[in-house]
Amino acid sequence: MATGPALVSILRQGPYLIASIHTALDDSQLIRFQKDLIDQIGRYRSRGVIIDVAALDVLDSFGSRTLRNIAEMARLRGALTVIVGIQPDVAFAMVSLGMGTGSVHAALDLEEGLEYLDSRLPAKDVGRAVSAPG
Amino acid sequence: MVRRIVRARVADHPAADDLVQETLVRVLGAAERVEPGMLEPYAIVTARHVVASMWKEQDRQRRNQHRVADLRLPDAPDEDLLQGEDRAAVAQALKHLSERERRTLLAHELHGQDTRSLADELGSTAGAVAAQLNRTRARLRVEYLLALEHTEPFSDRCRPVLIALSSGDRRRQREVDAGRHLLECDLCARLSHPLLARGQSRDDELRIPIRADADVVLARQGVRELAARVGFSGTDLTVIATAVSEVSRNIVRFADAGEVVVELLKEPRPGVRIVARDTGPGIPDVERALTDGFSTYHGLGLGLPGARRLMDEFAVVSEVARGTTVTMTKWCQEG
Numbered sequence: 221m222a223t224g225p226a227l228v229s230i231l232r233q234g235p236y237l238i239a240s241i242h243t244a245l246d247d248s249q250l251i252r253f254q255k256d257l258i259d260q261i262g263r264y265r266s267r268g269v270i271i272d273v274a275a276l277d278v279l280d281s282f283g284s285r286t287l288r289n290i291a292e293m294a295r296l297r298g299a300l301t302v303i304v305g306i307q308p309d310v311a312f313a314m315v316s317l318g319m320g321t322g323s324v325h326a327a328l329d330l331e332e333g334l335e336y337l338d339s340r341l342p343a344k345d346v347g348r349a350v351s352a353p354g
Numbered sequence: 355m356v357r358r359i360v361r362a363r364v365a366d367h368p369a370a371d372d373l374v375q376e377t378l379v380r381v382l383g384a385a386e387r388v389e390p391g392m393l394e395p396y397a398i399v400t401a402r403h404v405v406a407s408m409w410k411e412q413d414r415q416r417r418n419q420h421r422v423a424d425l426r427l428p429d430a431p432d433e434d435l436l437q438g439e440d441r442a443a444v445a446q447a448l449k450h451l452s453e454r455e456r457r458t459l460l461a462h463e464l465h466g467q468d469t470r471s472l473a474d475e476l477g478s479t480a481g482a483v484a485a486q487l488n489r490t491r492a493r494l495r496v497e498y499l500l501a502l503e504h505t506e507p508f509s510d511r512c513r514p515v516l517i518a519l520s521s522g523d524r525r526r527q528r529e530v531d532a533g534r535h536l537l538e539c540d541l542c543a544r545l546s547h548p549l550l551a552r553g554q555s556r557d558d559e560l561r562i563p564i565r566a567d568a569d570v571v572l573a574r575q576g577v578r579e580l581a582a583r584v585g586f587s588g589t590d591l592t593v594i595a596t597a598v599s600e601v602s603r604n605i606v607r608f609a610d611a612g613e614v615v616v617e618l619l620k621e622p623r624p625g626v627r628i629v630a631r632d633t634g635p636g637i638p639d640v641e642r643a644l645t646d647g648f649s650t651y652h653g654l655g656l657g658l659p660g661a662r663r664l665m666d667e668f669a670v671v672s673e674v675a676r677g678t679t680v681t682m683t684k685w686c687q688e689g
Contacts (some may be wrong), residue, residue, distance in 0.1 A: 244575065246567035247603065278574055278592060280599040281656040309592035317596055317660035318646065 227254050232258055235267040236337060237299075238330070244277045250286045251290035258289060261297045269294050273331060274305030284319050291324040300340055302326065304333040385649055398645045420460065439502065455490045462487055492521035499545045511535055512542050525661035534679065537611060537633045558618040564605045564632075565612075573602045573614045577628060580616050584624040587674075594626060594684050597661040601630040601680045604657055609634025609677065624686040629679065638672040 227249055230239045243321055259268065271287065273279065279287070291301035305325045306314075327333040367392070384587060412470045448456055461467040469487070476483065498518040500506065505515055515535045518526040527533070535545045542654040560580050574595040581594055605612035612632030617624040637643045646659045658680075662668040667683040 244571050246571045247606075277578070278599050280596045280598045280603070281660055282460065282599075282603060300519050300621045306590075309589045312589050313593045313664065314594040316593060316664050317656060318663055323449075 228256070230257060232260075232264050234284070235265075235341070236270060236334070237261060237264065237266045237268070237317065238270045238272070240272040240275075241316065242275050243285075244275075247282055250283060254286055254290050254293075258293050258297065261294055261299050267341055268331045269299050269301045271301065272305045272333075273302050273303060273310075274307065276307075276310065279306070279310050279314050281317065281319060282315060288322055288324055300325075300337060302333045302336050304329055326331050362689040384473055386599075389564050398577065423552070430547075445496050446501040446593070447494050450497040451490060451493065455486070455493075458483065459487060459490045459494070479628060489517075489521060495520045495549060496545075500547065503541075503545070505541060508534035508539060508541055512539060515539075515542055519546050531611065533615060533629065534631055534633075534677065538629060539615065539679070560616040562602075562614045562615055563611070564602050564630075565610075567606060570599055570602045570606060572598045577614070577616045577626070580618060581626045581684075584618050584626065585628070586684075587687070590684065590687070593664045594628075597682060597684075598628055598630075600657040600661040601628070601682070604680075605630060605632040607632070612677075619683070625683055626663075627681065627683045629681050631679040632675060633677040636676055637672040637678055638674055640670050 225242070227245060228239060228241050230237055232238075237257065237260055239253070241253070245253065257269065257271075257273055260266070269290075271290065273287070276283065287303055291303075294301045301324060303324055305328075306326060325336060327336050368378075393584075395611075425676075451459065454476075458472060461472060462469065469483045473480045473483045478486075496513065499516075507516075510581065511530070512535070514530045515532045518530050518532050536546055562569065562574050562576055564570065564573060578591050579599045581591055598616075602614050605614075609632030612630065612634070615629045615631075617627045619627055644659050644662060646656065650664045658670065660680065661680075665682040665684050667681075669681045670678065671681075672678040
């Protein structure tokens with residue numbers, strides 16, 4: 221990783237990975253983020269992924285496509301993805317641009333995102349999440 | 355004591371220490387000639403002189419700043435040599451002016467003849483003479499830079515472009531397509547730096563060179579900041595930033611070099627115009643590139659058509675093997 225403050229943090233929370241993007245990312249940084257995240261899904265055997273994009277200034281065609289790709293790759297690695305924190309302005313611009321994140325589930329914020337994953341994953345996985353130390 | 359006198363006049367001016375030093379040098383140099391006991395008054399007078407001449411010097415520099423002299427090179431150890439070159443360059447530059455232009459310029463700058471009396475002599479108006487003087491200065495700056503570099507322009511497009519930049523005339527710059535020329539011509543790109551630095555006071559325009567991924571982020575942040583000043587809503591700012599992101603990504607992906615120029619508009623209503631130009635391979639079929647889903651790399655094919663949907667006005671001009679220019683405008687919604 222480059223020097224300076226982390227652009228993205230990927231935290232493990234039981235069977236989930238919570239990835240927060242802290243600042244505007246350029247294309248190559250997005251690709252690196254995608255690779256890191258997919259690697260970690262395998263390493264931690266994660267069942268769910270939450271991507272928090274609240275700090276992204278823009279979700280243009282490349283950004284949206286990358287999120288879509290991440291979700292699809294995560295699915296192929298056995299994890300369910302939910303995107304949280306899309307700002308209203310960003311949502312407006314994405315729709316005007318003529319694109320979205322397609323079939324990828326989105327939730328308003330982190331809490332809603334966790335709730336969604338809990339409701340979609342088998343109880344034994346979720347149970348592990350609750351009993352695992354934070 | 356000398357320090358006190360100097361300080362009293364220039365307060366905490368950064369030059370204060372230099373002035374004290376200079377005064378002391380002068381006083382010590384004169385010590386032998388000055389009667390004993392008179393050294394102190396002599397020092398005081400000297401200090402006053404030194405300070406006064408600094409003010410005069412500064413004042414003269416300020417007054418002359420708009421003139422040719424503002425292209426002086428920074429001081430260097432071999433200053434004498436440079437000054438010689440400098441003079442030679444100015445002389446050579448003056449040769450490129452017409453007799454009439456040269457006479458008018460010299461009468462005004464050196465002999466201090468004002469524009470009104472010049473206008474009487476030339477059978478013109480003071481305003482016209484002033485405008486002509488500005489044009490002459492603009493040309494002189496260009497010729498001076500060319501003479502310093504000991505070069506002649508590569509093509510007959512160079513001079514008009516440089517002169518348009520030098521005069522800061524944006525309409526003329528657009529007429530000669532100055533932005534594209536600077537991308538294509540290394541000489542002009544280099545010479546344009548001092549010319550553009552002169553006019554850097556423009557704060558309603560932003561120019562961002564685009565070469566790598568990171569520049570795309572800089573471009574969209576820059577445009578957002580600038581456009582915020584004319585009163586765009588947060589949603590519109592995001593929309594504009596998204597469109598800029600798309601067009602500048604195209605530059606990184608398809609061309610070696612390019613730039614995004616953002617300009618605030620006042621007429622007919624507040625808005626922002628973005629020009630993205632590159633020296634890439636060009637788009638063979640613009641109509642097709644503007645169609646949804648058409649993509650030459652594995653994208654969504656939404657870059658250009660998407661940007662067009664986001665903006666109010668959108669135009670693509672492209673020439674194969676020469677490059678592409680995207681011009682797009684967004685107007686401020688007035689409530």
